Amino acid sequence: MLKGQQTWKFQHPPVIIGTSAIVGPEEGQGPLATDFDLIHEQLDLQEQTWEKAERKLLEQATHMAITKANLTANHIDYFIGGDLLNQIISNSFAARSLNMPFIGVFGACSTSMESLALAALLIDSGNADYALAATCSHNCTVEKQFRYPTEYGAQKPPTAQFTVTGAGAAVISSRGTGPRVTSATIGKVMDMGLKDPFNMGGAMAPAAADTIRTHLHDTGRKPEDYDLIVTGDLASVGHPIVKDLLKKTKIYIDNTTFNDCGLMVFDIEKQAVQAGGSGSACSAVVTYGHILKRMNKGELKRVLIVATGALLSPLSYQQGESIPCIAHAVSIEMD
Amino acid sequence: MLKGQQTWKFQHPPVIIGTSAIVGPEEGQGPLATDFDLIHEQLDLQEQTWEKAERKLLEQATHMAITKANLTANHIDYFIGGDLLNQIISNSFAARSLNMPFIGVFGACSTSMESLALAALLIDSGNADYALAATCSHNCTVEKQFRYPTEYGAQKPPTAQFTVTGAGAAVISSRGTGPRVTSATIGKVMDMGLKDPFNMGGAMAPAAADTIRTHLHDTGRKPEDYDLIVTGDLASVGHPIVKDLLKKTKIYIDNTTFNDCGLMVFDIEKQAVQAGGSGSACSAVVTYGHILKRMNKGELKRVLIVATGALLSPLSYQQGESIPCIAHAVSIEMD
Numbered sequence: 019m020l021k022g023q024q025t026w027k028f029q030h031p032p033v034i035i036g037t038s039a040i041v042g043p044e045e046g047q048g049p050l051a052t053d054f055d056l057i058h059e060q061l062d063l064q065e066q067t068w069e070k071a072e073r074k075l076l077e078q079a080t081h082m083a084i085t086k087a088n089l090t091a092n093h094i095d096y097f098i099g100g101d102l103l104n105q106i107i108s109n110s111f112a113a114r115s116l117n118m119p120f121i122g123v124f125g126a127c128s129t130s131m132e133s134l135a136l137a138a139l140l141i142d143s144g145n146a147d148y149a150l151a152a153t154c155s156h157n158c159t160v161e162k163q164f165r166y167p168t169e170y171g172a173q174k175p176p177t178a179q180f181t182v183t184g185a186g187a188a189v190i191s192s193r194g195t196g197p198r199v200t201s202a203t204i205g206k207v208m209d210m211g212l213k214d215p216f217n218m219g220g221a222m223a224p225a226a227a228d229t230i231r232t233h234l235h236d237t238g239r240k241p242e243d244y245d246l247i248v249t250g251d252l253a254s255v256g257h258p259i260v261k262d263l264l265k266k267t268k269i270y271i272d273n274t275t276f277n278d279c280g281l282m283v284f285d286i287e288k289q290a291v292q293a294g295g296s297g298s299a300c301s302a303v304v305t306y307g308h309i310l311k312r313m314n315k316g317e318l319k320r321v322l323i324v325a326t327g328a329l330l331s332p333l334s335y336q337q338g339e340s341i342p343c344i345a346h347a348v349s350i351e352m353d
Numbered sequence: 354m355l356k357g358q359q360t361w362k363f364q365h366p367p368v369i370i371g372t373s374a375i376v377g378p379e380e381g382q383g384p385l386a387t388d389f390d391l392i393h394e395q396l397d398l399q400e401q402t403w404e405k406a407e408r409k410l411l412e413q414a415t416h417m418a419i420t421k422a423n424l425t426a427n428h429i430d431y432f433i434g435g436d437l438l439n440q441i442i443s444n445s446f447a448a449r450s451l452n453m454p455f456i457g458v459f460g461a462c463s464t465s466m467e468s469l470a471l472a473a474l475l476i477d478s479g480n481a482d483y484a485l486a487a488t489c490s491h492n493c494t495v496e497k498q499f500r501y502p503t504e505y506g507a508q509k510p511p512t513a514q515f516t517v518t519g520a521g522a523a524v525i526s527s528r529g530t531g532p533r534v535t536s537a538t539i540g541k542v543m544d545m546g547l548k549d550p551f552n553m554g555g556a557m558a559p560a561a562a563d564t565i566r567t568h569l570h571d572t573g574r575k576p577e578d579y580d581l582i583v584t585g586d587l588a589s590v591g592h593p594i595v596k597d598l599l600k601k602t603k604i605y606i607d608n609t610t611f612n613d614c615g616l617m618v619f620d621i622e623k624q625a626v627q628a629g630g631s632g633s634a635c636s637a638v639v640t641y642g643h644i645l646k647r648m649n650k651g652e653l654k655r656v657l658i659v660a661t662g663a664l665l666s667p668l669s670y671q672q673g674e675s676i677p678c679i680a681h682a683v684s685i686e687m688d
Contacts, residue, residue: 024430024454064399067672093357096379097537101408103666104439106459110542110664114677118361119539122664122679124441124457132456136471143478145361204431204454207445329445329457331438337402342449 024204025236026048031198032141032149032190035348036087038079039307041299042157042183044291048284049223051187052306054184054197055082061158069103071187072156075299076101076112079252082150083306087148087189094189095146098136100129101154101298103163105307106153110134118150127222128205128327129153129229130302135202136189138348141192149191153183155297161176164215164332165247167211176327177255180291182283185303188310195353197313203233203347207329209338215330218278219293226252227263229324234269237265237349239273245318246309250325251280279304301325313352321353361537366533367476367484367525369685371422374387374642376634377492377518379626382644383619388643389519390417396493396518404438405493407520410634411436411447414520415487418641422483422524424456428450430481433468436489436633438498444487446638453485462557462586463540463662464488465637466681469523473683476527489520490632499550499667512552512590515626517618521637523645530688532648538568538682542664546675550665554591554615554628555675557661561587562598562648563681564659569604572684576606578654580653581644585636585660585680588629589613612637636660648687655686 039054043239048058051176056078063071076099084091097116099109100123113120125132130153137149158168160181165225166172192197226249234240250261257278279301280294305323312318324347330339381392385487391413398406411434421427432451435443448455460467465488472484480545495504495516495661501507525534543560561584567576587595592613599606614636615629640658647653659682663675 024398027462067667069672100459102440104668105437105461105664105666107664107666107669110677110679111669111674114542114544120542120679121471121539123434125457126440136456139474139478139480143474204456206452207449207455209449231457258611320466329442331440331442333404333439334442334446337404339446342445342450344445344455 023236025201026139026233027201028138028199029143030142031138032138032192032202033194034197035191035194036083036189037306038082039186039303040075040079041303041306045184045283047180050283052307053311061172068158070155072159073108075117075185076154077150078106078181079187080116083187083189085134091116094148094150096140097150097215098123098133099132099152100124100342102126102160103153103335111147125344126327127296127298127300128325128330128344128346129298129349131323131325134348135346137190137201138199141190148189150187152187153298155181155192155299157181157183159206160290160297166191174292174312175216176292178292179218179253179280179294181297182295184303186298186299186306188306197350197352199348200351201237203229203236205229207342207344209340209342213340215256215335218296218328219252220259222328222343223256223259224263225326225343225345226260226326228345229275230264231267231269231274231297233347241275244275244320244322246321247271247276248323249278252278252326253280253294254286256279290325321351324346354414358571359567360536362536363439363477363534365474366535367473367527368529369523369528369532369645370529371418371524372423372640372641372645373417373523375410375414375519375640379438380517380519380618385618385643387615388646403493403511405492405496408443408446411443411487411489411522412644414522415447415451415485415615415671418522418524424483429453431456431475431487433458434487435464437461437495442527461662461664462631462633462635463660463679463681464633466660466683469683472525472571473537475577476525483524485524487522487523488633488637490516490634492516492518492658493576493658495632503547509627510551510629513627514553514588514615514631516632516634517630517638518636519638521641523641531686532645532687534683536572538564538571538685539566539681542677542679544675544677545613550670550676552590553631554587555594557663558591558594558599559585559679559682560678561659561661562593564682565599566604567600567684576610579655579657581656582611583658584607584613586615586631587613587661589621590628592616649665657684
């Protein structure tokens with residue numbers, strides 16, 4: 019490797035052979051509804067607790083991705099996943115029922131691309147034939163854990179974001195045809211001192227800008243080399259900031275090329291989602307549902323997914339800490 | 354790879370070029386005291402909160418491991434780490450000050466070997482020259498988060514374990530001489546239905562047995578091929594169980610070869626630690642402090658560290674769930 023690089027360039031780019039995107043009712047009324055594999059009309063999925071509903075979303079998504087890859091669970095060599103819940107219980111409990119070697123990760127809302135990057139590394143290095151990357155989030159578990167139980171009906175400022183209820187999964191393989199994971203850029207933790215947990219997009223924007231800049235530097239690419247560059251969940255407050263930050267270092271990404279999963283998953287003019295979507299599932303369902311469908315249709319050739327994560331906890335906030343953020347980028351390309 | 358294997362056999366086994374083990378007062382009175390690099394006499398490390406004290410332990414350990422490797426922070430390509438706190442804030446905040454590309458992981462007390470395995474994979478696959486793996490735990494943060502604040506003075510049953518206050522870190526490299534990370538076995542989640550969070554050792558024993566069995570199968574090795582096999586933190590309840598479970602599948606490990614970090618770090622007859630040590634730091638400080646010192650002295654040639662983790666959360670326990678457990682094993686060998 020070249021010293022000082024943060025990007026893994028895969029020599030044998032793994033193929034994404036099966037994906038799934040399952041969402042809740044609010045996402046099912048958004049502009050990407052037709053791209054999702056399953057839309058739950060009820061937030062509780064007929065489970066006794068929100069946490070069990072979230073786990074069920076993940077279990078459904080992982081099984082669906084495996085089925086769509088024409089495989090069964092025992093073909094999968096490694097499952098890599100994480101979520102926002104304390105001790106990533108959605109993934110740990112799903113891993114119990116999946117009965118696969120499990121690598122638990124935590125990157126908050128950047129988990130989608132952290133897990134996909136590691137899965138691709140396992141395939142590329144010859145240590146796996148098939149790997150599963152997945153993540154999930156649920157609006158009610160996250161509100162309860164990080165803010166207030168939704169039953170309180172607490173008001174929110176317009177900079178707040180709406181956690182996506184959903185789960186996304188991808189099965190990748192050393193063989194096959196289709197979209198390939200060609201490189202992954204692992205981000206550094208950035209913290210500009212913002213302390214407001216109701217403005218995550220603003221807090222995460224510098225991490226996204228840094229990772230995009232690093233990715234372009236490490237790969238020698240320009241923004242024009244991509245048909246689409248999406249940030250994870252910066253939404254209407256954070257996405258303009260990342261554009262400004264990139265402009266300051268003379269990186270210009272055309273508006274038609276640059277988007278944000280938090281802005282894509284909801285219609286922020288019509289839906290009561292404040293600044294837009296967030297949560298681990300946000301970039302996962304947009305990527306594994308919408309973007310990969312567009313790639314498979316031939317509408318997009320090269321995309322860069324820059325999943326962003328705010329690494330705070332309620333306790334770190336209560337202790338007066340600012341919000342450390344990170345972004346991991348994965349490039350996906352059609353042959 | 355061979356189908357169905359869970360073990361990464363490194364073609365270019367990374368060298369462990371610098372380690373550190375920093376502990377608190379109780380560990381400093383245990384039998385391994387002389388092997389630790391720094392013993393804090395005060396649990397608070399002069400910080401305002403237990404969480405900030407835990408983070409300080411980790412920051413000190415990472416800086417010390419880098420210094421002992423004769424490097425500076427900007428040589429390190431990737432930092433891989435996690436801890437027991439919600440949203441792994443000790444590691445995320447330490448990653449902010451370390452300013453390195455960061456891969457956050459969660460494996461509860463198995464994090465020590467999960468992070469070392471991934472660090473070794475990065476080196477072996479040619480994606481890094483130097484990688485840092487680290488973890489930490491603090492008795493007071495963990496008691497507060499998972500059980501009761503220590504200030505309550507709650508009583509405990511004898512099956513309970515005492516969370517190690519400490520941090521351990523390792524810098525590994527593609528070059529150099531010394532102990533090498535030769536393979537890593539990634540565990541599956543096992544759950545035999547135990548629900549008692551005051552008997553973690555019993556809950557984790559089946560995961561340890563499964564990973565040891567898988568490691569021996571995948572590598573074609575016998576227990577006698579190792580000078581030492583240690584489980585992470587099964588302590589006096591769980592360690593006899595793992596022996597029994599292994600015997601049932603005709604795997605016999607000699608008592609002089611088989612030990613447990615939770616039994617090694619404390620004198621369970623003399624110290625008020627119930628069944629023994631636990632916590633992410635337990636296997637980390639015993640491995641990076643004691644075991645690697647013995648390897649460097651030539652007393653041990655081949656060791657297998659089987660770090661165990663209980664993947665529950667207080668919420669999963671409150672919702673009546675049993676305790677899913679995992680174990681990841683890493684073999685370390687002298688040239």
